[in-house]
Amino acid sequence: MDILSQLWGGFAVAALPINLALIVAGCFAGTLIGALPGLGPVNGVAILIPLTFAFGLDATSSMILLSAVYYGCMYGGRISAILLNIPGDEPAIMTTLDGYPMAKKGQAADALAISGVASFIGATLATIGLTLFAPLLAKAAIYFGPADYFALYVMAFATIGGITGTDPRKTLLAALLGLMLGTVGLDPSTGVARYTFGSFNLYDGFDPIVALVGLFAISEILFFLEEKAHGGGLVPPGRVFPRLARVKEGLGASLRGSLIGFIAGILPGAGASLGAVMSYSFEKRLSDKGTFGTGDPRGVAAPEAGNNAASGGALIPMLTLGVPGSGTTAVMLAMLISLNIQPGPLLFERSPDLVWGLVAALYLANFVLLILNLPLIGLFTRVLGMPAWILMPLVVAISYLGVYAITHAAFDLLVMVGFGILGFVLRKLDFSLVPVVLGLLLGMDMENNLRRALSISGGDFMILLQSPIAIGLYVVTGLFLCFSLWLTRRAGGTEMPASKD
Amino acid sequence: MTDRLAGLFFLLLATGYVWLSAGYTAGFGDPLGPAIFPRVIGIPAILLGLSLMIWPQHSADWAGSAGLIRQGTAIALLLGYALLLEPLGFVPTSFAAILGLGLLMGAPPVGGFLTAALAAPGLYILFDRLMGLPLPLLGTWFG
Numbered sequence: 258m259d260i261l262s263q264l265w266g267g268f269a270v271a272a273l274p275i276n277l278a279l280i281v282a283g284c285f286a287g288t289l290i291g292a293l294p295g296l297g298p299v300n301g302v303a304i305l306i307p308l309t310f311a312f313g314l315d316a317t318s319s320m321i322l323l324s325a326v327y328y329g330c331m332y333g334g335r336i337s338a339i340l341l342n343i344p345g346d347e348p349a350i351m352t353t354l355d356g357y358p359m360a361k362k363g364q365a366a367d368a369l370a371i372s373g374v375a376s377f378i379g380a381t382l383a384t385i386g387l388t389l390f391a392p393l394l395a396k397a398a399i400y401f402g403p404a405d406y407f408a409l410y411v412m413a414f415a416t417i418g419g420i421t422g423t424d425p426r427k428t429l430l431a432a433l434l435g436l437m438l439g440t441v442g443l444d445p446s447t448g449v450a451r452y453t454f455g456s457f458n459l460y461d462g463f464d465p466i467v468a469l470v471g472l473f474a475i476s477e478i479l480f481f482l483e484e485k486a487h488g489g490g491l492v493p494p495g496r497v498f499p500r501l502a503r504v505k506e507g508l509g510a511s512l513r514g515s516l517i518g519f520i521a522g523i524l525p526g527a528g529a530s531l532g533a534v535m536s537y538s539f540e541k542r543l544s545d546k547g548t549f550g551t552g553d554p555r556g557v558a559a560p561e562a563g564n565n566a567a568s569g570g571a572l573i574p575m576l577t578l579g580v581p582g583s584g585t586t587a588v589m590l591a592m593l594i595s596l597n598i599q600p601g602p603l604l605f606e607r608s609p610d611l612v613w614g615l616v617a618a619l620y621l622a623n624f625v626l627l628i629l630n631l632p633l634i635g636l637f638t639r640v641l642g643m644p645a646w647i648l649m650p651l652v653v654a655i656s657y658l659g660v661y662a663i664t665h666a667a668f669d670l671l672v673m674v675g676f677g678i679l680g681f682v683l684r685k686l687d688f689s690l691v692p693v694v695l696g697l698l699l700g701m702d703m704e705n706n707l708r709r710a711l712s713i714s715g716g717d718f719m720i721l722l723q724s725p726i727a728i729g730l731y732v733v734t735g736l737f738l739c740f741s742l743w744l745t746r747r748a749g750g751t752e753m754p755a756s757k758d
Numbered sequence: 759m760t761d762r763l764a765g766l767f768f769l770l771l772a773t774g775y776v777w778l779s780a781g782y783t784a785g786f787g788d789p790l791g792p793a794i795f796p797r798v799i800g801i802p803a804i805l806l807g808l809s810l811m812i813w814p815q816h817s818a819d820w821a822g823s824a825g826l827i828r829q830g831t832a833i834a835l836l837l838g839y840a841l842l843l844e845p846l847g848f849v850p851t852s853f854a855a856i857l858g859l860g861l862l863m864g865a866p867p868v869g870g871f872l873t874a875a876l877a878a879p880g881l882y883i884l885f886d887r888l889m890g891l892p893l894p895l896l897g898t899w900f901g
Binding site: 311312424426427429430433434436437440444446447449451452475478479481482483644645646647649650651653654655657658661662667670671673674677678681685686687688703704707708711712716 | 760761764768771772775778779782783790791792794795796798799800802803806807809810815816818820821825828829832833836837839840841843844848852855856857859860861862863864865869870873874877878881885889890891892893
């Protein structure tokens with residue numbers, strides 16, 4: 258009952274006219290960003306964060322806007338996957354397998370409708386899961402001490418991106434690089450300047466928002482300049498109205514995919530790519546009669562439900578533990594931290610309006626997205642024809658404008674370009690960027706917890722291994738790393754997409 | 759090959775990082791001080807860098823020479839945009855950057871020019887005038 262009354266309070270927040278307008282605008286913009294090949298939820302949210310700051314939206318409204326964009330991108334990613342055979346973002350890779358063949362057979366409208374409904378089912382079930390489980394996890398997390406938090410961060414770094422195809426050593430190195438970058442600046446407890454090389458510009462360290470925009474938006478531009486030829490060309494959507502019978506064929510797969518995706522989303526670091534991959538593989542094993550890969554509706558429904566459910570699931574560890582479950586939630590965490598809101602177990606007590614307003618907004622966003630996605634699909638498909646030479650330079654200009662508006666320092670623009678080059682090189686070398694972002698974001702907290710634990714023990718490192726929670730977390734981390742090493746060996750390191758979502 | 763280079767880079771970076779931490783001395787009431795965390799993260803980075811150098815797994819494919827030239831030009835444009843934004847102002851620098859990047863991405867000259875000519879003042883009006891984000895219309899060089 259408690260949850261219901263709090264959720265009711267959340268709806269009162271989400272239904273304020275400004276928030277409703279932000280939900281609709283966010284869903285619309287998100288679907289567009291998601292539909293455009295190359296720009297995924299991480300880029301979309303990263304570019305918008307500086308703007309939300311600059312407009313001075315309050316924390317709740319900013320989070321509502323960003324979550325609507327996030328959900329919208331996850332819906333939109335499937336449009337270019339189905340019509341162009343180009344996944345708009347990485348989790349949509351699995352949707353291309355059956356979606357594009359369906360489109361080629363003239364069933365694009367069916368495929369778009371099936372995936373729209375599957376996205377709705379996945380995201381809505383995940384939001385219900387978020388409503389039920391997040392408060393429970395938050396209650397459990399209150400028992401965490403400094404050593405347990407340190408172990409939790411170790412787990413987050415070791416697992417994020419680690420389960421996908423990338424070499425686990427690279428994931429760890431990327432996390433360590435992020436942590437190193439995070440130590441630049443004045444040490445908060447002693448005031449010692451670390452790694453600033455005497456430059457006053459670096460005394461505050463690297464602004465995570467500036468770093469994010471560089472890592473994701475600017476590196477995307479450099480990638481784009483490399484490969485100019487793309488995919489198989491736009492398939493005309495064919496018949497205008499989807500057939501209800503075909504949509505029904507995907508319902509079972511949507512429900513199964515939602516459950517798998519939700520679990521994948523909760524695991525720190527696994528994210529939507531894994532949710533989509535696992536749901537698709539499971540569905541294929543369960544119901545493939547030689548039709549998967551040739552345009553089977555279940556092969557469209559399962560990964561779409563899976564990736565949308567994972568996006569909702571990924572919000573749970575982000576809100577309750579302060580450890581994001583995916584790249585986009587890592588970016589949203591940066592936003593919260595920059596707003597001086599500390600996500601974690603106490604967030605539910607300290608900022609119920611924010612948490613429950615956000616959850617309620619997600620329910621509303623799902624309905625808005627379903628409404629937008631079924632009748633307005635033609636509009637979104639038309640955007641896919643917009644040439645990149647118009648779009649990409651505008652992304653650059655908006656990134657500059659956003660970063661400059663919050664910092665008013667040309668130095669930060671140079672830092673942003675620097676991070677863009679870094680992001681490009683790392684992605685080329687098959688390093689995932691998400692651990693870098695996490696390191697930069699969580700480094701200070703991880704360090705504080707370590708130092709707090711060590712000052713309790715008088716400098717004895719054994720304190721890190723003395724609590725059952727911490728030991729449990731290290732065991733999970735170890736198992737996870739072994740599992741991902743095994744996966745890498747089995748897949749030859751290439752089969753699964755590196756997590757960027 | 760690229761993995762070996764990346765491993766070497768991380769090895770050198772992390773070694774330098776740990777070495778510099780020796781200069782950070784502990785303060786009052788903080789027995790371990792600001793050097794402990796850099797060591798906790800620097801030492802595993804040294805080992806992982808070394809391991810990547812010895813057992814590489816992956817080799818990156820870089821763009822051909824045309825692609826590399828486009829990327830290099832784009833980086834020069836982006837740095838120029840950052841450095842000239844304040845002296846020249848938002849509208850002229852954005853115009854040049856949007857035009858330059860558009861041409862790099864294969865815009866037809868007229869189309870690229872029109873996009874930049876509409877977008878640079880358009881973004882200024884939208885964000886500065888309508889939404890109230892202060893942006894420099896013209897920079898310090900124009901008074």
